[in-house]
Amino acid sequence: MTATMTRPAQAASASPQGVSLTLDGVTYRYGRGRPGLGPVTLHVQPGEFLCVVGPSGSGKSTLLSLLAGFLRPQAGEIRLGDTPVTGPDPRLTLVQQEPALFPWRTVTGNVAFGLERRRFPRAERDARVQETLRLVGLEGYGPRRVHQLSGGQRQRVSLARALAVQPRLLLLDEPFSALDDRTRTVLADELLGIWWERKVTVVFVTHNLEEALALGQRVVALRGGEVALDAPARELSVGRLREMLEG
Numbered sequence: 373m374t375a376t377m378t379r380p381a382q383a384a385s386a387s388p389q390g391v392s393l394t395l396d397g398v399t400y401r402y403g404r405g406r407p408g409l410g411p412v413t414l415h416v417q418p419g420e421f422l423c424v425v426g427p428s429g430s431g432k433s434t435l436l437s438l439l440a441g442f443l444r445p446q447a448g449e450i451r452l453g454d455t456p457v458t459g460p461d462p463r464l465t466l467v468q469q470e471p472a473l474f475p476w477r478t479v480t481g482n483v484a485f486g487l488e489r490r491r492f493p494r495a496e497r498d499a500r501v502q503e504t505l506r507l508v509g510l511e512g513y514g515p516r517r518v519h520q521l522s523g524g525q526r527q528r529v530s531l532a533r534a535l536a537v538q539p540r541l542l543l544l545d546e547p548f549s550a551l552d553d554r555t556r557t558v559l560a561d562e563l564l565g566i567w568w569e570r571k572v573t574v575v576f577v578t579h580n581l582e583e584a585l586a587l588g589q590r591v592v593a594l595r596g597g598e599v600a601l602d603a604p605a606r607e608l609s610v611g612r613l614r615e616m617l618e619g
């Protein structure tokens with residue numbers, strides 16, 4: 373990443389919309405060998421912005437799949453607030469590396485998708501779509517088709533779709549890695565603004581150590597499915613993180 377990002381100085385403060393996230397001895401095994409993840413114990417505060425880094429195969433995707441409720445841990449428990457996560461949970465949404473948008477729908481249709489599924493009344497749905505498009509800088513793009521958009525704009529739509537339902541936990545899986553450096557920096561900066569405005573809890577997975585340090589209040593590094601490091605971003609450097617991950 374080339375340009376600098378300006379992180380709001382403080383954690384999201386008064387009455388965050390975000391919910392706390394707790395992993396208590398969470399373990400997931402794909403087969404008989406070593407666990408793909410775990411055991412992992414971790415607590416994320418409401419409104420906190422956590423970045424998760426780690427080399428290929430360290431368990432990042434497994435962690436997100438568990439948080440999203442796509443996988444169920446064989447041991448331990450995941451909780452949002454006080455409630456265990458036992459499957460896909462309406463309080464959280466996931467933004468993936470490749471925006472999985474519906475090409476036959478307009479931008480509005482894509483952003484409205486989650487609201488339709490949750491049976492929001494038409495007027496509220498329309499208002500939320502407009503508000504969310506403004507939030508991601510796509511005001512006026514509603515009638516466009518997805519194929520008329522750039523990669524960065526498509527990822528904005530994906531982010532808008534995730535935000536429109538006003539999640540209390542936002543999961544992001546390498547959301548900017550397919551974008552060029554400049555677009556990546558602009559979107560990362562905007563994500564920070566959105567986090568600040570919405571006060572949502574964020575878990576952001578990335579390979580990019582600079583991105584993790586620029587965005588996260590706190591960084592967790594996974595190695596071999598376990599937490600190798602968990603520290604405030606301000607106490608870390610790219611060099612220290614690299615050493616930890618390679619060591």
Ligand SMILES: Nc1ncnc2c1ncn2[C@@H]1O[C@H](COP(=O)(O)OP(=O)(O)OP(=O)(O)O)[C@@H](O)[C@H]1O
Pocket residue numbers: 402403407408409426427428429430431432433434435
């Ligand atoms: N479907 C699967 N079947 C068997 N083992 C798997 C499966 N998916 C992941 N694993 C194993 O679980 C471990 C963690 O993988 P995971 O995909 O979570 O890592 P990752 O950090 O997301 O990697 P990457 O950055 O390459 O996406 C690895 O050892 C991997 O080989």
